[in-house]
Amino acid sequence: MSKTGASGKMRIIHVQKAVVNIGVGEAGDKLIKAEKVLGMLTNRTPVRTLSRTHNRDLGTRKGMPIGTKVTLRGKEAEEFIKRAFWVKENQIAKYSFDPEGNFSFGVPDYTDFEGMKYDPEIGIIGMDVCITLARPGKRIAMRRITPRKLPMSQRISKEEGVTFVKNKFKVEVIE
Numbered sequence: 001m002s003k004t005g006a007s008g009k010m011r012i013i014h015v016q017k018a019v020v021n022i023g024v025g026e027a028g029d030k031l032i033k034a035e036k037v038l039g040m041l042t043n044r045t046p047v048r049t050l051s052r053t054h055n056r057d058l059g060t061r062k063g064m065p066i067g068t069k070v071t072l073r074g075k076e077a078e079e080f081i082k083r084a085f086w087v088k089e090n091q092i093a094k095y096s097f098d099p100e101g102n103f104s105f106g107v108p109d110y111t112d113f114e115g116m117k118y119d120p121e122i123g124i125i126g127m128d129v130c131i132t133l134a135r136p137g138k139r140i141a142m143r144r145i146t147p148r149k150l151p152m153s154q155r156i157s158k159e160e161g162v163t164f165v166k167n168k169f170k171v172e173v174i175e
Contacts, residue, residue, distance in 0.1 A: 016134035018077035023067035101161025
């Protein structure tokens with residue numbers, strides 16, 4: 001039961017997507033290594049992320065590739081999240097959750113994943129994992145044609161997101 005007293009299949013929370021991101025800050029050899037790491041971890045072809053602004057101090061230009069990412073959905077996303085939580089020793093900080101129940105955390109090195117061996121050619125590369133949670137019906141707010149506002153009863157709160165992660169992935173949420 002929720003705060004409003006409603007229950008049913010429209011109240012069930014699920015993982016909408018998991019985005020695994022590696023930001024290297026520059027194009028070239030580092031970016032190719034990051035793409036190789038994401039390919040090995042997810043068995044997917046990574047997509048390059050581009051700079052949105054020009055920043056002389058960082059040496060980036062608008063449209064310059066500065067990172068790479070992979071988006072996982074469905075069972076693939078859940079399996080990757082379980083592996084990533086195993087690396088983090090099944091713990092996550094409560095401040096990692098946003099007000100909509102989504103959460104993010106970092107993995108310091110790809111070799112921490114089970115079955116990954118250190119490659120001296122690649123070196124040490126860390127990554128960010130961002131998970132988006134949703135309930136059925138969230139599409140009405142995201143669709144292109146006649147989008148509508150998502151009702152408050154369909155939104156996920158921070159507390160609901162924490163409870164979902166504790167129950168689904170058997171993770172300890174640290175205050």
